Structure formats: C-alpha cells, structure tokens
Amino acid sequence: MRLSCVAIDDEPLALDLVVKFVEQTSFLNLVGKFTSAVEALSFINANDVQLVIMDIQMPDLSGMELARVLDGKKDSSNTRIIFATAYNQFAIEGYKVEALDYLLKPYSYEDFLNAVTKALNYFEKTSEVSTKQPNQAKDPDYIFLKVEYQLVKVMLADITHVEAYKDYVKVHLESKASPLLSLMSLKSMEELLPSNKFMRVHRSYIISLDHIDSVSKNVVNIGKNSITVGENYKEGFLDFMSRWMN
Template identity: 70%
Template sequence: MTINCIAVDDEPLALDLITKFIEQTSFLKLDAKFDNAIQALGYLNANEVDLVFLDIQMPDLSGMELARILDGKNQNKKPRIIFTTAYNQFAIEGYKVDALDYLLKPYSYEEFLKASTKAYQYYEKLESANTEEKQLEKSLDYIFLKVEYQLVKVILKEITHIEAYKDYVKVFLKDKPNPLLSLISMKNMEEMLPSDCFMRVHRSYIINLDHIDSVARNIINIGKYQISVSDNYKEDFLQFMSKWMK
C-alpha cells in the first residue's frame, strides 16, 4: 500500500528535510510540496491526497487554519494531517482538528518514521474495513439503487444486463418491460456486483452470466438484446466461455 502525501512548510531547509524523509520511506509517495498553505489548499481542492505534512506557523494562511478548513470536508475525502512545528503549544489544537500526529522540530528520521507508520496503520485498517464491507455487499443476493428520489431494492438474479447511459446506468430486469435508471458510474456498479455472476464485456455493458442465451463470435444474446464484447474485455470473456463449453 502506498500513501500519497504532500509537504507544506515556508522554511526551505525544513521543506527539503521533510521531502528527503518522505522520499526515503518506501510506503510514502510525495505528490507535491509547497512553501505556503494557500497554494497547498488549491492543490488539495483539485486532487485526492491521503496525508499532509503541515507546518503551523506560516504567513497569510497558517497550517492550523488550513487544517480547520480540511476538517470541514467530507470525512471520506479529507486527508489526514501530521503537524511539523517548532512550537509545542499547538499540540492541543492539533488534536482538535483530528491530527494524526505532531512532530516537534528538530525531529529525527526515527521520529518521522514513527509518525508515518501511524498513517500507514490507519490506512491499512481503513482499507481492510472497506474490503470487508465490499465482501459483505457481494455476499448479499440484492443491492439497493437510487432511482429518481428513492432507494429501490434490486434482486441480483433478476438483473439480465446493465448499460451505461451518460452519467447513469440502465439496469435491465427479467420480466420487466423497462429498465431502471440509476445515477451511478459503471465502475461503482461493477464493484457492487459479485464477480462470479456478473462480467464487464464492454465499456458500456455488464452482463449477468446466468442470463446468456447464446454467443455468436463477439455477440452475446440475452433475450431480445445483442451485446458486443469489446477487445479490452475479450480475453476474460473467452476464458469464461472455455469453462462453459467443457
């Protein structure tokens, strides 16, 4: 697992040191570095970052002010913060903005690594929890989709196929004349479905393997619908077909 991070410090020597420490730590990846918090905020608003090494005493916008702004973000989107400062009186304020750790200058690489390991352990637990949640979702025989202004329970075995439609997906159901239209990306839809039953065969199509009626070359027939298998997904589909034909 790699943690994407940025470094923010208005002191050139301090910024060089934190950059050096990040680059020699295998599980950290330095995406950018800034000598002021305003530029850092602009970057954070446009990019997803896991961890911010943040000085506190800076002109224009202090590190603590930046941390308060980030603390107001969506819990799942905001980066974690490790403060780097020469002033220990900010420790209590640091914990108020849910800082992960607090490095007091001058700090050694050993101290830096200890704080960074906290970040690694945090994201490792988060990744594990997300994996367990996805596995639980896939073990269910239904999903909930947002359709217009309500959540609709959809039985997985009734889904014949799914088609991308602009920012939506069309979910086709067995014995239903019209598909459900849900505001969700194909990628997220694919992640919700069990891979042993559903397969992406085209940028615009996911099929339920149990509902395949016939296959002719690169065309899958499901009821009255003909769905083409694109080159990017052909290999996986051919592997499935080779097992099907045994």
C-alpha cells in the same frame, strides 16, 4: 499500500528535510511540496492527497487554519494531517483537528517514521473496513523498521519478543537466529505494535502473546527465553492471564 502526500513549510530548509525523509520512506509518494498553505489547499482540493505533512505558523493561511478547512470537508477522512512545528503550544489544537501526530522540530527520521507509520496503519484499516464487513476488518499484519540504512518489512507474526538495548531495540524473530537491531526506543516500538497481540511486561521487554509457551510465577517462557514480568506490569499481565485461562 503507498500513501500520496504533500509537504508544506514556508522555511525552505525545513521543507527540504521533510522531502528528504519522504523520499527515504518506501510507502510514501510525494505528489507536491509547497511553501504556501493557500497554494497547497488548491492542489489538495484538485488531487487525491492522503497525507499532509506541514508546519503550523505560516503566512496567509496557517497550518492550523488549513487543517480546520480540511477537517470540515465531507470526505475529510480521506486526508490526514501530521504537524511538524517548532512550537509545542499547538499540540492540544492539533488533537482537536484529529491530527495523526505532532512532530516537534528538530525531529529525527525515527520520529518521522513512527508518525507516518501511524498514517499507513490508519489508511490500511480504513481500506479494509470499506471493502469488508465490519467484523472482518483486521489490523495490519506487518510493520516497517529502520535497520542500518534501509527499511525492513517485518511480519508481526514473526516477532517473538522485543528487547531494549541502549538506544536501540532488538527485535527477536522466529524465522531468524539473530535479532534485528533498530534505532528507536522501546516506548516507540510499543506504540507501533497492536496491543491485542503484544504486551509490555518489563521496562526492557515487550512479548508476543501468541508466542508464549508457558508461564511460571512471574516468568514468561518464549522458546529458550525466560522473561521476568516487572513489578509495574504485573497487574496488566495477570489480567491477561485470567482471561487467557478462562
């Protein structure tokens, strides 16, 4: 799936950065860029735009005002918003208009990619629900990771566990002898992975529940790897185990 998106920012340099990040992202299709929210609104009303990435403080019509207009449309679920702003005081307002994410300038490509991946997951779920019965809908079965200078599609079923490594994560795959190394935090990775399939069991580890081979005391065994369940994560893991064994 590719998402049609527009970028809106009255600062040319900030707008150029969004455009650059969009062009780096394979599942985004930039259909318009604007320095005016008023002009952008006319374009959005006349075209199929799924994702709007925009600043908040702009002349004539602010990003928050535009978001309220879009949120009031009958088909508002067809257009989602990611704010990119230098002001954190608007975060609560952003949640009120159901923005998918709130990027605080200056932000990295990793931050941007995490935000737009949420949008991709949202529209994939929406598409599945609209074409299937509710009990047939399922979560996306892959994620995109930035590995060196490219985006790599990784199937969730292939991930055995994820390990924190300095400013990176090591994503261990069943299909590869060596892990993928991606520049992101373990917390960001945790947010990308579906909670019904993956669980954080240690400050340095996330495990795939489907790949657990055995459990002994506070140790999870996945293939040749033995991963200790951290003290802060024992309660959640024991709850999972109690449901798994019933």
